[in-house]
Amino acid sequence: MPWADPPRPRPHPRFATQALLVQVAVLLLIIGLGFALVAYLLHAELERQYEQRALAVARAVAADDVVIRAVAAHSPGPQVQRRAEEVRRRTGVLFVVVADDQGIRYSHPDPARIGHRVSTEPEALAGRDVVTFERGTLGLSARGKVPVLDGAGRVAGQVSVGIAAGEVSRRVGDLLRGAAGFTGLALLLGLAASAGLARRLKRQTLGLEPSDLADLLREREAVLHGIDEGVLAVDAAGRITICNDAAARLLGGMPDPGTAVGDAGLPAGVRTLLAERRTVRGVLLATEDRMLVATAGPVRRGQHDLGHVVTLRDRTDLDEMTRELDVVRALSDALRAQAHEYTNRLHTLSGLLSLGHRDEAAAYLRELADDPLATEYGDGGRLRDPYVRGLLAAKTAVASECAVDLRLSQDSFLPGPLTCPLDMVTVLGNLVDNAISAARSGARRPAWVEVSLLAEAGILHLVVVDSGDGVPPQACDRLFDQDFTTSADDARPHGVGLALARRVARRHGGDLALTRPSGADCGAVFVARIPGAVEPARHLSGAPSTGCVGAP
Numbered sequence: 001m002p003w004a005d006p007p008r009p010r011p012h013p014r015f016a017t018q019a020l021l022v023q024v025a026v027l028l029l030i031i032g033l034g035f036a037l038v039a040y041l042l043h044a045e046l047e048r049q050y051e052q053r054a055l056a057v058a059r060a061v062a063a064d065d066v067v068i069r070a071v072a073a074h075s076p077g078p079q080v081q082r083r084a085e086e087v088r089r090r091t092g093v094l095f096v097v098v099a100d101d102q103g104i105r106y107s108h109p110d111p112a113r114i115g116h117r118v119s120t121e122p123e124a125l126a127g128r129d130v131v132t133f134e135r136g137t138l139g140l141s142a143r144g145k146v147p148v149l150d151g152a153g154r155v156a157g158q159v160s161v162g163i164a165a166g167e168v169s170r171r172v173g174d175l176l177r178g179a180a181g182f183t184g185l186a187l188l189l190g191l192a193a194s195a196g197l198a199r200r201l202k203r204q205t206l207g208l209e210p211s212d213l214a215d216l217l218r219e220r221e222a223v224l225h226g227i228d229e230g231v232l233a234v235d236a237a238g239r240i241t242i243c244n245d246a247a248a249r250l251l252g253g254m255p256d257p258g259t260a261v262g263d264a265g266l267p268a269g270v271r272t273l274l275a276e277r278r279t280v281r282g283v284l285l286a287t288e289d290r291m292l293v294a295t296a297g298p299v300r301r302g303q304h305d306l307g308h309v310v311t312l313r314d315r316t317d318l319d320e321m322t323r324e325l326d327v328v329r330a331l332s333d334a335l336r337a338q339a340h341e342y343t344n345r346l347h348t349l350s351g352l353l354s355l356g357h358r359d360e361a362a363a364y365l366r367e368l369a370d371d372p373l374a375t376e377y378g379d380g381g382r383l384r385d386p387y388v389r390g391l392l393a394a395k396t397a398v399a400s401e402c403a404v405d406l407r408l409s410q411d412s413f414l415p416g417p418l419t420c421p422l423d424m425v426t427v428l429g430n431l432v433d434n435a436i437s438a439a440r441s442g443a444r445r446p447a448w449v450e451v452s453l454l455a456e457a458g459i460l461h462l463v464v465v466d467s468g469d470g471v472p473p474q475a476c477d478r479l480f481d482q483d484f485t486t487s488a489d490d491a492r493p494h495g496v497g498l499a500l501a502r503r504v505a506r507r508h509g510g511d512l513a514l515t516r517p518s519g520a521d522c523g524a525v526f527v528a529r530i531p532g533a534v535e536p537a538r539h540l541s542g543a544p545s546t547g548c549v550g551a552p
Contacts, residue, residue, distance in 0.1 A: 023197070023198075035176075039176055039179075042172055050163045050167070051131040051142045051143070053142075054131070054142050054144035055129060055144030057096070057144065058144040058146040058159045058160065060087070061098065061146075062147065062148045064083060066079050067080055067083060067084075067098055067106075068150065071157035072148075072150035072156045074100055076100075076115070080106040081107040081111065084098055084107035085107070085109070088109065093163050094138055094141050095108065095109050095160075095161070096161050097118060099122060099158055100157040101156055101157050102117070103118045105117070109138070110137075118136075119136040120134055120136050120160075122160075123145055124155075124160070125158055126155075128147070129146050130145040138164075139164065139165070140165040141164050143161065143162045143163075144162075145158055146158065146159050229311050229313050230246040230247030230250045230251070230311065230312035230313075231247055231310075232274070232309070232312065233299070233308065233310070234274050235306070238274070239258050239260055240256075240264055241257060242309075250287075250312050250314055251266060251270065251287070262275065267287045268481060269283075269294070270285060270294065270312075273294060273296045274310060279298065280294065281295050286500050290314060290315075291314075291315045291500070292314060349364065349365070352364065382412055383413075383414045384415055385417045387424070387425050388453065391432075392451065398436065403446075403447060404449055405446060406432070406436070407449070407450050407451070408450075408453075409451065412454060413454055414534065415455060415534075419535060423507075423533075424460065424533050427528055428464075430501040431462070431464040431501060432449065432451065435449040435526075436466075438524065439466040442469045443469060448467045459532070459533070460533035461529055462528040462530070463525065463527050464525075465523070465525050465526075466523045467522060468523035469518065470517050470518020470519070471517040471518060471523075471524050479514055480498050480512075501528070508531060508533065510530035511528070513527055513528075
């Protein structure tokens with residue numbers, strides 16, 4: 001016999017439905033208890049009011065002269081009955097009974113009961129007013145009993161007035177029916193509000209159940225804190241909602257949830273991505289001490305805009321390795337070029353000497369003595385750091401291919417090696433690349449770039465001047481911003497070099513600035529000052545000029 005399938009569990013109502021049912025039950029309970037309490041208090045209050053009404057009618061009858069004389073003289077007659085019935089019909093009470101000091105009736109709605117003793121205790125004969133709710137010959141009624149006093153102030157009898165209990169019940173019923181209508185209307189309004197709240201709750205939770213939300217929260221915490229990438233998210237109003245530990249480490253701090261993007265102290269590139277809701281993939285962002293790769297995009301669920309999210313990856317170590325590789329490659333290219341050039345020169349000298357052209361050989365040697373590749377960039381030149389020599393030698397070849405003359409200023413002197421060659425080569429290389437590009441595209445001919453390096457008490461002063469057209473005035477304020485460029489060359493990435501160079505300079509306590517956007521005899525002038533870049537034991541006092549030194 002095959003095993004029967006286990007019974008499927010009955011599906012539970014959705015959370016919104018459960019919330020609606022709970023609210024309805026609470027409303028019904030509160031309204032029911034309130035209605036019962038109101039009915040009880042209303043009935044008690046009406047009983048008290050009807051007792052006072054009966055007492056007031058009894059006092060009026062007890063003050064009637066006809067009734068006083070008849071009761072004081074112990075002479076019942078038709079006048080007492082007639083006056084009592086007139087009062088009963090006029091006030092609408094159940095009965096008006098006048099009795100003497102023995103409790104014998106002088107009036108009654110049923111004339112057959114006149115002359116008989118009253119059916120309840122004649123408590124007013126004790127000389128005080130009495131209100132009570134009791135049953136007599138005419139049924140349950142609210143009663144007021146008042147003593148009748150003769151001319152000497154003695155109690156001669158009593159007047160008892162009753163109002164039927166059914167009148168109290170009818171009045172209570174009328175009031176409760178009105179209250180019931182109002183209560184029903186309030187219940188309907190409460191149900192409508194509960195239904196609206198349930199729909200709003202469902203819309204705000206995107207139709208997810210509490211169990212789904214709990215699962216999502218666990219998954220969110222596991223993902224956000226278990227990955228090495230930074231995640232930064234904002235809602236549709238531009239307030240930060242998520243910042244995991246990796247993002248806080250990469251950005252230098254954890255912004256408080258709910259903080260506006262503009263007030264969170266984020267780096268300019270990240271702030272721009274979030275504020276402008278840009279969709280990018282793999283864009284480079286430079287912070288004060290890191291190079292980040294950012295990917296940004298909107299977050300939506302159906303038609304709901306949930307905000308924007310940016311993921312950040314740290315590329316600082318990779319960037320350091322890339323810059324180190326570039327420096328090594330530039331140095332090897334320079335050495336290879338120098339070796340090739342020296343070989344050609346030796347072959348030339350050997351040929352001249354073998355052919356007996358000694359005067360030509362001597363002239364050729366004098367020309368070689370004036371060659372910057374043999375003097376300025378050699379071990380005996382003014383630049384004693386191999387990284388700088390290699391970089392300038394390689395950039396000289398690059399500039400020559402672009403028809404740009406790259407030269408070293410006359411006041412340049414670097415007496416010792418750099419303490420942080422990779423960072424300094426990054427600053428110098430970016431400035432030289434931008435200067436070569438500006439000189440090549442500028443209107444001045446011949447095109448040139450001049451570099452000035454000078455060490456002073458361990459501080460490296462670096463000046464790069466070009467013959468280009470300069471920096472437009474409207475671009476000066478944004479020149480060092482991430483992704484901003486004045487170049488029209490789309491074949492290579494822009495907007496990173498100057499921002500990266502300034503970041504490196506400031507990381508060492510220095511700075512990089514544009515001191516002169518343009519001039520009549522030169523283009524832009526960039527000046528960098530980097531403390532601790534050169535070993536302090538080897539220096540030369542003085543600072544380089546920031547003008548267009550060596551300009552033609």
